[in-house]
Amino acid sequence: MLKIGVLASGRGSNFQAIIDEIETEILPASIEILIVDNPEAYAIERAKKHGIAYLYINPKNFPTKEAFYEKIRDELLLREVELVILAGFMRIVKKPLLDAFPNRIMNIHPALLPSFPGLHGQKQAVDYGVRISGCTVHFVDESVDSGPVIIQAAVPVHPDDTEETLSERILKLEHRIFPEAIRLYAEGRLKVEGRKVKILNYKLPDTYFTNPEIRQ
Missing domain, CATH: 3.40.50.170 (Formyl transferase, N-terminal domain)
Incomplete structure (x- = not known):
């Protein structure tokens, strides 16, 4: 079972499509964590509805973009995520996350x-x-x-x-x-x-x- 982590910023319709494929057993994966950079992202409601763990990480709490991505990286690695999914994540991914997941971010x-x-x-x-x-x-x-x-x-x-x-x-x-x-x-x-x-x-x-x- 592939462990995935999802990053989102908004309504999360692609996040929902992935959830649906997992729940119908078409997709052999599990969503370990949803991470959002927007506390009002509707993706959070989708996670709640399906019992998926979620985490809001405020980029303003970090001195640099690299530090922000180091935090995301650490949260994903903590949950042994194998593949990272960007489902409407409206930011350019930086080196700390890219280096941790080479050819493992979609x-x-x-x-x-x-x-x-x-x-x-x-x-x-x-x-x-x-x-x-x-x-x-x-x-x-x-x-x-x-x-x-x-x-x-x-x-x-x-x-x-x-x-x-x-x-x-x-x-x-x-x-x-x-x-x-x-x-x-x-x-x-x-x-x-x-x-x-x-x-x-x-x-x-x-x-x-x-x-x-x-x-x-």
Whole structure:
């Protein structure tokens, strides 16, 4: 059983998706701790509802960002966490945590990386006028949304989309691929080789779609 720790800042809908997969025994993992940097994060209510331990760590109580992450690292190591999940954690992870969990921190981003990293990936996609967007699960490194890609999922961008409507469409896929990436890790099927993540025993379909559809 894979022991995971979750970091969150807000409503925690991806946190809930992971909980649901664990409770239905699709995902062979246990959530040892939820750590939040926001005392009003709704993720706390989700943790309470499901009997998951949670901890609020106020970054303002630490002299440096590194000290803040040292505290998070120590709390995760205390609980023997094996994989760290960023479920809407709105901070750039620093060296103390990265060094303690190399290629063992996962994040999900609402765009098809390397396109549109950083904040408001959905708005960036709409403003740029792309036809296809989506979401990416990746391992975390020292830069913003630049770590090795694990899984991606694509959605069409409609001509009348707003940041909100595109976000809603993408979020449905986030809830599917994030638990799947964790499951693959739990089963020992992810192998990082440089920038690439190999998925063992995983057959990819030879399908495609275009936007708009190509006339037959």
